[in-house]
Amino acid sequence: MNLNTAAYSALLLRLSLGLTLLAHGAVLKLGTFGLAGTMGYFGSLGLPPILGAIVAFGETAAGLALIAGVLVRTASLLALPIVLGATFVHAGNGWVFNAPGGGWEYPALLAALLVVQAGLGAGAFALEPGRLLGRRAAAQAA
Template sequence: MTNDRSAALAALLLRLSLGVMFLAHGLYMKIMTFGLTGTMGFFGSLGYPPVLGAVVAIAETLAGIALVLGIWTRAVSLLAVPILIGATLQHAGNGWVFSNAGGGWEFPVFWIAALAVQALLGDGAYAVKLKRLIGYPAATRAA
């Protein structure tokens, strides 16, 4: 049986998983392993403007941080979808299975579905609430 508590924990687990995956792809792989220069060169070799490699690496890193913390979860999840659509299109010619040479399209498509689920679920448990952090006043009632 699903209840509010288990749904909030499920959203947390999904949010943390997606966030760590984005950090692994953006920060660790693209920035720390290949570097921005290497990532830009790779994107250029695919026919994209090289600067798009830096934009994607930074966007994935920021999305990962935001998701792990639970900041703007719905918006971040939806804004990250175009990155995965681009990855899907890039891998589409390699077949379905991601273990194929060049990687297939199964992983980015699943990632899109997971981001859509996260956008529908929202923050879940233990999310940073920016309204509290930046001092928004509590809602007031009309007298």
């Protein structure tokens, strides 16, 4: 794979992950269920209800960061405990995610993809602060 293809592949992964996290955080947990509903659900699982708020806002923030291409490695690694937690919560439901209660393979796949994204970095069309500063420094040096 040449460098140009890798940059666009990282972009596709970044946008896919970002949209998925944003949909789960902002649309589902904050929108459809509402913050109180999300916190109540986490409480019903025996987890601290505040964790529901942390997850909802964490998914939303990580999704926005990935879409924008800002702090991509950090956002990917910070979202990792969220999807690993989801994997653990769904583990007892079996493998297939369309099983009652959802299975574990979808959040496990998201975990693997977040690790890959953290390794690849932002890819093309990112707003990474270091990348922008590097371009300015290169332009000033020329």
